[in-house]
Amino acid sequence: MSEPAISVRGLSKRYNLGAISRHTLADEMTYLIHRIRGRNAADHMGQVRNKAPSARPYGEHAKEFWAVKDVSFDVNPGEILGVIGGNGAGKSTLLKILSRITEPTEGEAVINGRVGSLLEVGTGFHPDLTGRENIYLSGTILGMKKAEITKKFDEIVAFSEVEQFLDTPVKRYSSGMFVRLGFAVAAHLDPEILVVDEVLAVGDAAFQKKCLGKMGEVARDGRTILFVSHNMAAIENLCSHGLWLDHGRVKMLGETAPVVEQYLNTSQAMTESVSLRDRTDRRGSGRARIVNFFVTNDTNCRQAVLRPGNTYRFHLECELNSPGPTLQNVFAAVDLKDHRNETVWLVSSAFTHEAKTLGRGITELVCTAPDFNLAEGTYKATLYLTCGVNDHLDQISNAAEISVEGGDFFGTGSKGSPTHCRTLTRASWSTLSL
DSSP: OOOOSEEEEEEEEEEEETOOOOOSHHHHHHHHHHHHTTOOHHHHHHHHHHHOTTOOOOSTTSEEEEEEEEEEEEEOTTOEEEEEOOTTSSHHHHHHHHTTSSOOSEEEEEEOSOEEEEOSTTTTOOTTSBHHHHHHHHHHHTTOOHHHHHHHHHHHHHHHTOGGGTTSBGGGSOHHHHHHHHHHHHHHSOOSEEEEOGGGGGSOHHHHHHHHHHHHHHHHTTOEEEEEOSOHHHHHHHOSEEEEEETTEEEEEEEHHHHHHHHHHHHSSOSSOEEOTTOOOEESOOSEEEEEEEEEETTSOBOSEEOTTSOEEEEEEEEEOSSSSEEEEEEEEEEEEOTTSOEEEEEETTTTTOOEEEESSEEEEEEEESSOOBOSEEEEEEEEEEETTTEEEEEEEEEEEEEEOOOOTTSSSOOOOTTTOSBOOOOOOOOOOO
16 A cells, blocks of 8 residues: 555644744844743843733743644545534644644654645735746745646636736735635646645635536546545545544544534434423413423434435424323424524425324424425524414424535535525426527
8 A cells, every 4th residue: 555645643733822923033143042041032032022011921831822723644545534613623723733833842744745735825925926927936945846837827827817917916806806716726826735724715616616616637647636625525425534623633533424513413403302391481272281392313313413415303302281081183383583583494284184193291293304495694593383284282483493405405515605595406407409
């Protein structure tokens, strides 16, 4: 077997929070001399503090912060590793270390190949140089000859769609233009390893789709990609493996789907059932009440976040309050509303004529919804119980908040556009000659 393209062992990066900046070159030199002579550097910083009241002490007063701690993993040639985690999880720090921008505090990262990085808008570009000049500069930094860069030049410009501004200094580019040109350069100048951070979120939907397609093409050519994104649909569609970072440490590493699923269910709300027993803002006769609500997947695991294309079960635990051993002809409904308080998704047992019977104690009504098709967003659930058509037993508005993460519903890496629609529909297109 060939050696890994990236091999990381015990990688850690520490920062000192509250550590003082020493203001001038003279301060830096004096500080260094104190350290070499074995004197207390913190005492020297007290002298600096007298000159600058806003300065804060260094040394024992500084707090250590480990942005990345004891991270180990391998990435094989041609593999795409998706790196996920919340804000501040250490994703960008990890990529900066692998791109040789930041030096690690501990551990090692062995990189076997030329690295092309797109970590921040304008990374590697000189602001006073034109787009044309920066293309050649980036290629030279990657170790390419001018003839190699020229061979790829037209392809880079066409992909970036900034030809009109090619001879304009990039400091005048918008953030979107920066990203277009930066990604085009990083992806087309033949790096063996491509490192891409969340910057693709700056581009529009069409450009993001083009970038995802290009990264897939790069991987099929046998090159390696590290991809950081909050777009779980893109991660699942593009990446063969996932790395979940949490507070700088590896929380989970493995095949993409289970890593993403576990990350979403751990990082969001509503993992437990929503107790509705004490809700007083309900309407209805009260002969039966909904006392609990939760959602599970097709393996009966409670879900914190729903994803389009999956099968879910909506559980309503109901309690009978009317006299008699049972209450028959009961229907239930789950109504999901968007931020405008408009219904965008509704399931009701009345639609399918599935009347149920409630007994004494708790009766659980379960609605199974295959191929869940809500677009990404946050929704409020309104729950209903009726007896027959006209007898409203219970209604609770805003009973629970449902989070929907954009999943790979279409199998293309696109999560749809929640700004255009709230539901997703599978469809196919064809051309007819008339």
